Amino acid sequence: MPDDPLARAHELDRDDPIAGFRDRFMHADEETVYFDGNSLGRLPHATRDRLRTAVDEEWGAGLVRGWSRWIELARQAGDVLATGVLGVDPGEVVLADSTSVNLYKLAAAALDARPGRRAIVVESDNFPTDLYVLQGLAAARGLDLRVVPVGIDDGLTVADLDGVLDDDVALLCASHIAYRSGARTDLRAITARAHDAGALTLWDLSHAAGSVPTPLREAGADLAVGCTYKYLNGGPGAPAFLYVRAGLQAELRQPIWGWFGQRDQFAMGSSYEPVDGIERFVVGTPPVLGGYAALEGARITAEAGMAAIAAKGAALTGFALDLTDAWLAGHGFAVATPRDPARRGAHVTLHHPRAWQVTQALLAAAVVPDFRTPDRLRIGLAPLYTRFVDVYEGFARLRRIMETRAYSSFPAERSRVT
Numbered sequence: 568m569p570d571d572p573l574a575r576a577h578e579l580d581r582d583d584p585i586a587g588f589r590d591r592f593m594h595a596d597e598e599t600v601y602f603d604g605n606s607l608g609r610l611p612h613a614t615r616d617r618l619r620t621a622v623d624e625e626w627g628a629g630l631v632r633g634w635s636r637w638i639e640l641a642r643q644a645g646d647v648l649a650t651g652v653l654g655v656d657p658g659e660v661v662l663a664d665s666t667s668v669n670l671y672k673l674a675a676a677a678l679d680a681r682p683g684r685r686a687i688v689v690e691s692d693n694f695p696t697d698l699y700v701l702q703g704l705a706a707a708r709g710l711d712l713r714v715v716p717v718g719i720d721d722g723l724t725v726a727d728l729d730g731v732l733d734d735d736v737a738l739l740c741a742s743h744i745a746y747r748s749g750a751r752t753d754l755r756a757i758t759a760r761a762h763d764a765g766a767l768t769l770w771d772l773s774h775a776a777g778s779v780p781t782p783l784r785e786a787g788a789d790l791a792v793g794c795t796y797k798y799l800n801g802g803p804g805a806p807a808f809l810y811v812r813a814g815l816q817a818e819l820r821q822p823i824w825g826w827f828g829q830r831d832q833f834a835m836g837s838s839y840e841p842v843d844g845i846e847r848f849v850v851g852t853p854p855v856l857g858g859y860a861a862l863e864g865a866r867i868t869a870e871a872g873m874a875a876i877a878a879k880g881a882a883l884t885g886f887a888l889d890l891t892d893a894w895l896a897g898h899g900f901a902v903a904t905p906r907d908p909a910r911r912g913a914h915v916t917l918h919h920p921r922a923w924q925v926t927q928a929l930l931a932a933a934v935v936p937d938f939r940t941p942d943r944l945r946i947g948l949a950p951l952y953t954r955f956v957d958v959y960e961g962f963a964r965l966r967r968i969m970e971t972r973a974y975s976s977f978p979a980e981r982s983r984v985t
């Protein structure tokens with residue numbers, strides 16, 4: 568850490584090639600330091616404008632005629648995500664449903680495609696919704712859910728899979744970035760191990776999409792899902808995305824046979840025949856306003872470019888870790904996030920026995936991080952709009968809270984929603 572970290576923060580901001588993207592987002596006040604873009608991203612100005620037009624002109628004036636363009640939206644946004652964010656081909660990604668529902672659809676489709684195999688593999692600390700969806704599928708089908716124990720800060724490693732994958736495994740499901748610690752798993756190596764065993768892979772990219780490159784194509788990964796409301800800035804409840812490798816699409820059938828997945832949908836035929844291509848994984852009428860918001864968010868990310876975003880994410884998290892070492896070491900914190908930038912995403916997580924109280928004290932000081940059980944303070948540094956001076960300011964307020972023990976006046980019992 569340099570002698571003058573504030574001067575260093577200003578220097579890093581001056582040299583930041585994507586610094587200008589900050590102005591594309593709404594900042595309602597300059598006092599708040601927002602460290603939770605990994606839960607809900609900021610509002611892009613373009614999205615507000617797009618939604619106004621969609622409401623006033625397309626819905627308000629155009630009424631049902633709007634469907635002539637809305638019908639393309641899920642695929643249009645999917646193509647932007649494919650080429651500009653996820654590094655795969657147009658036609659491999661579509662916007663649909665929620666991450667949880669997409670996970671269910673793709674996992675069920677994968678299991679159907681490997682009928683002789685009776686096991687699913689998942690890491691023990693995958694995001695809860697992933698665990699629940701797979702538990703439900705395993706229970707409904709009488710399958711064996713092999714839960715690979717991983718440390719809660721570690722994510723899944725290749726070594727964890729020793730002795731786990733065999734010719735009974737149909738599907739392996741893991742997160743690319745661990746939601747708690749921000750640890751990045753080796754997507755390529757894990758996919759290769761699963762493929763060696765003849766299993767399909769399903770990746771949860773919720774904390775990866777828009778923060779780090781996702782080597783789906785290089786890995787030959789089969790399936791992926793993720794949300795658009797975090798680093799992709801699609802807004803609360805914006806529809807999620809799903810990815811299916813092009814070569815696999817024809818082989819897969821998802822379990823919810825809805826009319827938006829139907830060939831020649833408006834022929835209104837009476838029996839289901841899925842369309843060719845990625846739209847076969849869509850079910851029903853898409854949420855158009857949320858879809859526009861997801862599209863605009865994805866466009867901004869694509870414009871900045873994933874290489875620049877990832878480089879800035881590594882620098883922001885590196886700066887946060889430097890400040891942690893310099894300022895917080897004597898205050899009971901331990902770093903949960905990997906030190907190697909290639910092994911982490913764009914958030915930094917610190918353990919502290921009083922993390923809940925520290926989080927409340929930060930919120931009272933207009934710094935917005937989040938708390939994750941059991942004792943983690945999670946600091947999301949969304950690269951598109953977070954400045955190095957924001958990191959400096961947030962950590963300076965945290966240091967003051969620790970030095971004055973201001974956190975001790977907050978209740979120790981966890982009470983808030985997020």
Ligand SMILES: Cc1ncc(COP(=O)(O)O)c(C=O)c1O
Binds near residue numbers: 742
């Ligand atoms: C890794 C991961 N998967 C899934 C979800 C959520 O899924 P859904 O949008 O279906 O609530 C989240 C966050 O909420 C997440 O972090």
Ligand SMILES: Nc1c(O)cccc1C(=O)C[C@H](N)C(=O)O
Binds near residue numbers: 606
């Ligand atoms: N999706 C969320 C929600 O609907 C309510 C509160 C928080 C969220 C989140 O996104 C949490 C986030 N996925 C996490 O990593 O913890």
